[in-house]
Amino acid sequence: MSETTLRRNALSIFRAALAASDPVQAVLRHLRLDRDVLIAAGRRYRLKSYRRILVVGAGKASAAMALAVEHLLGRRVQSGCINVKYGHIAKLRRIGLNECGHPVPDPAGVEGAARIADMVKSAGEGDLVICLISGGASALLPLPAPPVTLEEKQETTRLLLACGANIHEINAVRKHISLLKGGQLARLAQPATVLSLLLSDVIGDDLDVIGSGPTAPDESTFGTALSVLRKYGIERDVPAAVRNRIEEGLRGAVPDTPKPGDSTFQRVQNVVVGSNMLAVEAAQRRARELGFRPLVLSTFVEGETREIARMHAAILKEMSATGRPVKPPACLITGGETTVTLRGDGLGGRNQEFVLAAALDLAGLRDVVVLSGGTDGTDGPTDAAGAIADGHTIARANELGLDAARFLSENNSYHFFEPLGDLVKTGPTNTNVMDIRLALAGVPKKQKKRGVL
């Protein structure tokens, strides 16, 4: 069965995407040590010329990123402090880890953030600050601008979410009641040199969005923050301290976040070491190696999972029928992250639901396989990363008495794929660059020749 080969290929391509997202590998792939010179994305850092190397950061994958930095720089690292989620630790020698709350920030987070702020403030012209940012960094690096308290900041976020503000609007407000977000960590570190390594978990990889951009220029102002509160009519509902902070900012009593072109960033380099796009590109390379024509459609995919699946299925049908948009053997690749509107009370995740919905549309089609997986290895509240299916999946399910449409309507994709043996399990990967979706059609000739079939 050619589907067996296609399934093996799909899994291999997915694994390549996962490997590119591994925090340790991601850092090591973007940093190179040439004797005494650290090279990051073309920029050279002569290590001996720095008095101290300090490592700071926050995020669920940042302990692993720190491990890679210690592996590379060893005793050249002076010290460091990183805020991580409880349990998301690694064995480090010189960089301190501070476990704290996520997704809800807690006092431990504030304490760690204050220590990080002190450390970068202590950095002088001769110091190199390496900053490690990964998913969750925004919640894990909470340093409200006094007298705003953590509770008042959280209350503000809740109000913004409740009134339907989008993530850019919420961030504009939060950056202006915080002391590290929106490029302020980079400003605190001046006049030291800052090398920021980022593992992006957001669509588009905008530097000011990843972890709320502690080392990136911020376009939003105190004026933006105020206009967001006004737009949703919550200017009078937010805590007084929040209102006062914004008013102080508008009066110029406290400095705004550093803007693009600000001198802060003359000594700052931001390098995205891992992202959905880099994972997608790794998948693309592996697909090409295996003999497929890869076609990356988008890393910006959002929307209701089951409908996005139908669009993928529609393109796969066209590919099978007419060789458009790319002639088989071919591999469509998409990234990003979809959502699921819960209708039933089954068990599943967006990746498994994607594959289930696609399988329904592809029933009976030959030589096609779809796979969708979360790079974090845990799709929804399940122990699977995603699932895999082909044109025979629905028929196989029918033989087992499984009604695919019903499982889909109950958001019960896990219990659909489990008895079929079609769950994709990787275990938790301790990273997250969103999802990878693959749609394969046609077995490459070189694999046919090799007799893999």
Added chain:
Amino acid sequence: MSETTLRRNALSIFRAALAASDPVQAVLRHLRLDRDVLIAAGRRYRLKSYRRILVVGAGKASAAMALAVEHLLGRRVQSGCINVKYGHIAKLRRIGLNECGHPVPDPAGVEGAARIADMVKSAGEGDLVICLISGGASALLPLPAPPVTLEEKQETTRLLLACGANIHEINAVRKHISLLKGGQLARLAQPATVLSLLLSDVIGDDLDVIGSGPTAPDESTFGTALSVLRKYGIERDVPAAVRNRIEEGLRGAVPDTPKPGDSTFQRVQNVVVGSNMLAVEAAQRRARELGFRPLVLSTFVEGETREIARMHAAILKEMSATGRPVKPPACLITGGETTVTLRGDGLGGRNQEFVLAAALDLAGLRDVVVLSGGTDGTDGPTDAAGAIADGHTIARANELGLDAARFLSENNSYHFFEPLGDLVKTGPTNTNVMDIRLALAGVPKKQKKRGVL
């Protein structure tokens, strides 16, 4: 503004797709008269060798198709009879039109179908029967197998729809209680030669699905029909005449529909003269002429309109950001037909709603344009075929006080685009090959040079 050029280009590409779908043009593009020889898709018909040329058929666009046939063959046409929807007529000289009910068949339809059956039955070995099938033909060519009545057939369809049977299952039953569907018109015409010209309004252009396939082989059997009734537990609910007809068929008392390979089809040629795919390919050619890299993603698009729009927007974003899957200037093209789940009581259609949802995701993006239009020229219950938008649309709407998200949530896309002047109006086209969606990015250099900007 480059968007002005892109909009003009998008409209030009859409018009090319419409031209390919025009019933008269579609027939004339696929039939050629070389002196006395009629050539259709490579097959040659020496007209003088036929005693008579008879023209039959059914469908909303079939009067226009007949006009093209009369234009080409003139007095060589002996006579004809075509069932059309009330008002869907044309000025014909030799082919009779019979106006009847659609989408609900009526006695006029049955009378016309009986006349058509008599005409093709009268055809002998020396006759050429030209059959013209277009959208709506299934309802417009109702000839229930006696003693089944039209009412009993309709009751059966209602039962099948109510229990959730899919279109293939419904057709399997209907073909076996009818006398013309499922290749039976072609069989009645034997031993005459049959040339069937089809304007397809279904996804995939399967010959046995277009107008229920009166001249195409049918894979389904009386056994299939029975298993469908059993699957949904309505075997005892359908009218007794329907049950009897199927039982007679199973006993071999009445012949099954002709299967693939049946001798019936030795003298039958089916030519799809118009379809969503042909329209998409016309759009592709026009896009290329204008200097875009065209990329046909799929003609199989189905699903919830606003989510399908998000997927298109995601691909357009990727194209703008990274030049994938195809480098601008580029034009993504998709076909098929989406659905809208009504939530509000606004005015709109699936094409206008598609463009509204896409515009929301594309707000702020430069050099991009999206257009979606129904080839029938009437999108939903509106006088527009669709709409057009670019990255400035949402900002322009805001200036007019139009909240795009609210219009979308109320299915009120018509009233959103009307004040913006962004409705695409063509008037009714009297054809239907589903929808065309275009997503353009980047202005072709040759147009920049020409100073069109």
